[in-house]
Amino acid sequence: MGSPKVKVDYSKCGEKGKVDPRDCGKCLRVCDPAIFIMHEPVGVDQDYIDPQMWRITPVWLSLCTRCMKCVEVCPEKAITVD
Amino acid sequence: MNARNYSNELADSIQAREYLTEQWKNFEQVYIRKVMGISSIDLGYKLQMPIIGKVLRWQVEKMIHSDAKGRNPTRADGHFGQVIPLEDAKAILGNLAAEPIIENYCMCRWMQRGIKEACCINFGNLSGVIEKLPRFIPKNNVYKLDREEAIKRLEMHNRKGYVASVWFQPVPYINAICSCENPECGGMRLRNDFGLHTIYKAEYVVQIDAEACKGCALCVAKCQFGALRFIPSLKRVMVDAEKCWGCGVCRHMCRQDALKIVPREAVPAARGRF
Numbered sequence: 001m002g003s004p005k006v007k008v009d010y011s012k013c014g015e016k017g018k019v020d021p022r023d024c025g026k027c028l029r030v031c032d033p034a035i036f037i038m039h040e041p042v043g044v045d046q047d048y049i050d051p052q053m054w055r056i057t058p059v060w061l062s063l064c065t066r067c068m069k070c071v072e073v074c075p076e077k078a079i080t081v082d
Numbered sequence: 083m084n085a086r087n088y089s090n091e092l093a094d095s096i097q098a099r100e101y102l103t104e105q106w107k108n109f110e111q112v113y114i115r116k117v118m119g120i121s122s123i124d125l126g127y128k129l130q131m132p133i134i135g136k137v138l139r140w141q142v143e144k145m146i147h148s149d150a151k152g153r154n155p156t157r158a159d160g161h162f163g164q165v166i167p168l169e170d171a172k173a174i175l176g177n178l179a180a181e182p183i184i185e186n187y188c189m190c191r192w193m194q195r196g197i198k199e200a201c202c203i204n205f206g207n208l209s210g211v212i213e214k215l216p217r218f219i220p221k222n223n224v225y226k227l228d229r230e231e232a233i234k235r236l237e238m239h240n241r242k243g244y245v246a247s248v249w250f251q252p253v254p255y256i257n258a259i260c261s262c263e264n265p266e267c268g269g270m271r272l273r274n275d276f277g278l279h280t281i282y283k284a285e286y287v288v289q290i291d292a293e294a295c296k297g298c299a300l301c302v303a304k305c306q307f308g309a310l311r312f313i314p315s316l317k318r319v320m321v322d323a324e325k326c327w328g329c330g331v332c333r334h335m336c337r338q339d340a341l342k343i344v345p346r347e348a349v350p351a352a353r354g355r356f
Contacts, residue, residue: 003127025196034194034265039110048107050216059113062126063275 004066005082006035006058012078014055015041019076021056027070027079028056033063036070083170087256088178093207098255102211105155105251106218110193112268117145117157129276139278146280149253160252163260163269164282164356167330167343168237171246171259175232180206180257183232184225186218194266200225201239201261203232208257236261243304245329247281264306274307282356284328286343290321294340301332301341323351 013019021028021038028036037059040051058064070079086092093099108115113122120128120138129135146162153159166174175183183205187198200220204212212218219225227235236259240246244261247269251257262281264270269281288309297317302310309325310332312318321341333341346352 003124022196028194028196034271036194037110037113038193038196039114040108042111042114049214057114057123059123060126060271060275061124062130 003061004064006061006064006070007080008056008058009076009078009080010055012076013074015044015053017076017078019078021054024075025056026073026075030069030073032067032069033060033065035060035064083173083178084254085178087250087254088174088180088206090180090206093180093255093257096252096255098207098252098257099211101153101155101252102208102257103155103214105158105161106189106208106211106215108156109158109189112156112158115156125272125276142278146278147253153252155252161250162253162280162282163247163249163258165245165247165262165284165327165329166259167284167286167328168240168246169330170284171236171240171248172233174248174256174259175203175205175236176229178256179229179232179259182209183227183229184209184212185220185227185232185235186212186225187220188260188266189218190260190268191263191266192217194268194271201235201244203227203236203259203261204257205259206255206257208251240331241334243306243331245306245327245331270306283326283346283352284330284343285346286328286330287323287326287346287349287352288321288328288330288332288341289323289344289349290319291338291340291342292316292318294338295319296338296340298337300335300337304332304335306331323349324355326352328352 038056148159185200185203188202191197239261247260247262249258272278272280295318299312307327309322330343
């Protein structure tokens with residue numbers, strides 16, 4: 001049994017999308033078990049003292065309850081859960 | 083409470099400044115970064131895998147507690163903590179903590195919830211490192227604290243329900259007292275959900291005076307660890323010493339003064355279980 005597969009489409013949210021997760025962050029707060037992490041992308045060249053590019057990664061997948069609240073709350077429909 | 087663990091001399095001897103700069107510049111990446119080809123993504127599943135899971139757990143515990151030379155700051159080698167009651171935290175801030183003392187945005191709450199809350203009190207070499215990183219500095223720019231102010235702020239966080247914890251960064255150098263929340267705190271997440279020893283329970287547990295308890299159950303709402311529950315037939319609260327972390331936050335709610343912290347060793351259910 002694997003964990004739920006939660007995916008974030010970075011063409012809609014994050015460094016390539018038009019939404020900055022630092023301003024939105026709705027999924028971070030709606031998730032009871034807090035499975036999402038907001039972080040600077042690894043390997044992206046930017047000011048490492050004051051990074052401006054952020055993305056959200058579902059990290060603690062085994063704790064996901066498939067409640068789908070993140071899918072509903074995302075204004076860009078960037079999150080999928082299966 | 084070894085004063086040497088807080089000293090600048092110790093910090094210099096283990097090149098703490100360099101370690102901390104590297105660690106805090108990239109701290110939010112810690113779960114994403116691959117360590118020997120494995121990141122923390124879906125750690126729960128990875129730890130469950132036969133053989134690989136066991137090796138991984140052993141490796142991670144070794145990393146968390148590493149006191150070897152050449153520790154890797156980007157994967158937070160040698161970074162772990164312990165919960166402490168308010169009294170102990172005050173003693174640290176009042177005497178042991180090396181100045182300057184600052185209060186900055188909690189990194190865990192930022193990466194887990196996108197919330198900026200100034201509640202992490204850092205001191206010694208770490209203060210100078212964080213000062214240079216704008217995302218951790220509170221908006222009103224008030225972050226430098228004297229000992230008294232630091233104690234006042236800590237007490238406020240503690241009363242709110244946050245759990246005081248003290249951190250090695252890297253072991254044996256101590257330079258932070260956080261006010262943690264479960265499950266946002268990275269340490270508590272790894273400890274409670276995955277059984278990794280990133281944070282230890284306090285040297286104490288809470289005990290309740292059954293006679294004094296009036297059964298208002300206000301304390302139950304403050305416990306971050308589900309260690310308190312209200313028993314309707316007895317009209318009082320019970321403490322599950324096995325679950326109790328000994329942070330003592332529940333005491334702030336008790337008007338009867340029925341909750342006390344006692345040494346962990348004195349309670350059979352909690353003895354030796356940190």
